[in-house]
Amino acid sequence: MSVKAKGKTSLKDVARSLGVSPATVSNAFNRPDQLSPELRERILQTARSLGYSPDPLARGLRRGRAGAVGVLYADRLRYTFADPVAGLFMQGLGQVVEEANLGMLLVPKRINQESLVAQAAVDGFVVYSIPNNSPTIQTVLARRLPTVVVDYPPIEGLPAVNVDDFGGARQAAQHLLELGHRRIGVVSLEYTVDAKGGFASLERQSIPQHTAVVNRLDGYRSALEAAGLDWAQVPVWEVAENLIEEGERGGLAMLELSPRPTALLCMSDQVAFGVYQACRARGIRIPEDLSVVGFDDIPETARTAPPLTTIHQPLLDKGLWAGRLLMAAIRGEPLELSGLLPTRLVVRGSTARPEEGVGQPNR
Amino acid sequence: MSVKAKGKTSLKDVARSLGVSPATVSNAFNRPDQLSPELRERILQTARSLGYSPDPLARGLRRGRAGAVGVLYADRLRYTFADPVAGLFMQGLGQVVEEANLGMLLVPKRINQESLVAQAAVDGFVVYSIPNNSPTIQTVLARRLPTVVVDYPPIEGLPAVNVDDFGGARQAAQHLLELGHRRIGVVSLEYTVDAKGGFASLERQSIPQHTAVVNRLDGYRSALEAAGLDWAQVPVWEVAENLIEEGERGGLAMLELSPRPTALLCMSDQVAFGVYQACRARGIRIPEDLSVVGFDDIPETARTAPPLTTIHQPLLDKGLWAGRLLMAAIRGEPLELSGLLPTRLVVRGSTARPEEGVGQPNR
């Protein structure tokens, strides 16, 4: 009766109050054909009036499924919603998950707090873009649940979704080379979780912990070296985080260089937007004074001034595939995604031929 | 042994394999002080070698808590990640949730599928921006769990987070009036879930199902009427969805009107960006030919050309408050948020005085 009643009403309470067995009450909810319509109606009604609602934990325990899939992304939940790339991925994943009538449990994986992974009431995991050496993956594997990894090196027995980051990065670099650029800089995503932001030595460039970062860096390098450039001379700025502000820091640093690069390869669109801001602050025109290429092709790229030339990766598809693979794994059906999802160059307004003789800031 | 083993190893298996009681194994995990360090170590080790990991459902059932909070937003999970406003809210909420060491369960509330709410293994709910008459809220209340409503009319006994939408909208309209605009149009968010998009009659304007929409509309109206304008003469376009494309449709329709409005009040920044696109397509300059005011102040507003004049609402704070209130409710501590969170006008580059004698499209 009282709304404030502490003890939750259980199925047993409903049964008792009607003088029927718990099994019958359960059947009233889950198997209407197992009892007479009249009794069922009476049960449902008293259940309602008693304020009964079944306990999902108990039901899940008995039935052997939790009714949700777990998603692991960044350390902090915030980033899951702050990063537009993650957002698009989640949209795709979310679509599949909700079609399967499941919920989506976002699991923050804080340092020293793997317990949350262990405690997550889920039927499977999607592990998205976490550092390769993260202990988290071990905790996930220990759960022995159906699991799909995304942007992660292959793990025996686990379905995976990966994108042709290498090819995409190479196309980006080739595009600049074809336009005639030779002084090219790279604004890279972070190599370690504790990145500080700054120019990265060759040595530091060899320790990236994210598969996507490794592959994109390799792609840039491969194209530039094929064109005869010396990679050791290519300035590579490593951001501290994939944020616009950090991209701006990197952009400003690049603009200070002399000779100044005529083009920048940015490892994410976010970072490229940061470079835009840096240019605005320094009065550098894009693409006249500086060409900029992004990566990811988030929707906003089409709306900036100028629209951003970037590498498209099929983020929505990526999420859809992750979802499909996970559902198949949960259902025990065999399903695999062979090969990499494609990337492609989208030329917009932020790239152009380098101006003749330009090399110093023009004010 | 075998990774493919069907039957999960349970705590009982571990106990049996060591000849100790299940209680002791449980203690090894949860109460190290209850047994000798040597035995504990032995238990943990065999547990690991047996591939044991505790069942969260069973643990939750016994302990009486689920370890997650449920979040209800739009019908479709997609929108939760597609809408930047929701994203910022979730960032705030996520921060509190993860500090409390909980997971965040996104619950899609599909039509006829309230069951997901009933099945969600959570310790509490945050109900964010759902239609006032949605049956979902009943399902949530039936769970009798700690619940916080956001952007929703007050419900007896439930903590709530609301924003001064009315005041914000009024400021937006007043800003335009002060600049000298008299022919002002409104591009409104949808009034019902099945909105088609189109100009809204006065009658239709009276049925909005979202609290925020009601209040913003009232705010616009209040300011315009106070300035002596006849609200019945104010064109109000209702979008079908809060998407850029829908805003564009509305914008195009507004630009067709004659006399053409000199300013548009947009109920969201998304919609305002749509109007930007419409103007680009029609060669209308902002703010010279048309002033545009948005609502929400998402970060992108500062980066568009021109930067968008808009109403700031504290989205992150909203999420933080929702989180705090929910945590307090779960812990049984009393905590309330009195009053509305403030909104404020942020003047950027999309508004200006109307040009003399302008009234027709200029091409």
Add this chain to the structure above:
DNA sequence: CGACCCATCTAAATCGTTTCAGTAGTGTAC
């Protein structure tokens, strides 16, 4: 009339934990 079937309902086991209330056994204090 006996056999069989059907619809309706129930008793009891089960899911995998945690926790309460003990039980030994050892050491300490008086």
Add this chain to the structure above:
DNA sequence: GTACACTACTGAAACGATTTAGATGGGTCG
């Protein structure tokens, strides 16, 4: 030598549902 405290462990009862294997009683069929 008794009382007491403490450590290390265990048995069994929860937690709240679902499910399997019947029980019961009536109706149908040959």
